[in-house]
Amino acid sequence: MAGEIEARMTERAAAGSVTPSEQHFLPLCYSRLSRPECFVMITSVTNNVCSLVARDFIVRPEESSVGRGYTQYRFPETGREEWVLFSTFIHYRFADDSKLRILQNAAWCTNCNRFVLAEEIPSIESLGNELYKTKVGDEETLRIWQFVSNGQPVSTRISELEKRINWRFVRVNPPRCLECGGFRIIDLPGGSEFRHPNTGELVMEVSSGWTDVGPWCADFTPEGDRFDEPSGERDLPRIPVFKS
Numbered sequence: 001m002a003g004e005i006e007a008r009m010t011e012r013a014a015a016g017s018v019t020p021s022e023q024h025f026l027p028l029c030y031s032r033l034s035r036p037e038c039f040v041m042i043t044s045v046t047n048n049v050c051s052l053v054a055r056d057f058i059v060r061p062e063e064s065s066v067g068r069g070y071t072q073y074r075f076p077e078t079g080r081e082e083w084v085l086f087s088t089f090i091h092y093r094f095a096d097d098s099k100l101r102i103l104q105n106a107a108w109c110t111n112c113n114r115f116v117l118a119e120e121i122p123s124i125e126s127l128g129n130e131l132y133k134t135k136v137g138d139e140e141t142l143r144i145w146q147f148v149s150n151g152q153p154v155s156t157r158i159s160e161l162e163k164r165i166n167w168r169f170v171r172v173n174p175p176r177c178l179e180c181g182g183f184r185i186i187d188l189p190g191g192s193e194f195r196h197p198n199t200g201e202l203v204m205e206v207s208s209g210w211t212d213v214g215p216w217c218a219d220f221t222p223e224g225d226r227f228d229e230p231s232g233e234r235d236l237p238r239i240p241v242f243k244s
């Protein structure tokens, strides 16, 4: 299998790298090949045989792996697996060049024909409620913030929530697939098992956590259109993100 992967990888590399945003990773199965700058991301596995190996990309030399959240799904009837990989480094970029981190959900995308990373667009009411609880010092709210923020001040959270509420008031588009930009998505219901929103097939969520993979950095308009140019993101974490 490694030979086949390497051959396909070389073929793809010759044609130009593919952006990580287009990938649907299987992080625990990725293979570091003889060329250290190249990784192969495998999108599905059936009976321990990689059924799709063309989704590779080149990790640029300046990029290092970071911790990224993932959820692993298995289809027990066929043994197939799909993964959704989240990113801390995808943002809305506003006219004044300020940014707001994009909230993300796992969803089914009709266009991509698989589970994808999609926008989460919370209600103004829920954001307002969160802002209120943060400002009044609700114990549980502050505890969660301390845990997820790595010790950043509460004022950072308040500023973020105020910015998100302002964005939410003007956002027109419904949530979109972050990988293809499409609107025909259905959020996955979550839980240990559920029915596939399209096929009705049984799906099991078998694991979730953090894994080391290449970062995905990208900027989107406030309406969810991806900017063509690179994000200019340079503040990759100097401290590790959470890992299991």
Ligand SMILES: [Zn+2]
Binding pocket: 109, 110, 111, 112, 113, 116, 177, 178, 179, 180, 181, 182
């Ligand atoms: Zn899509």
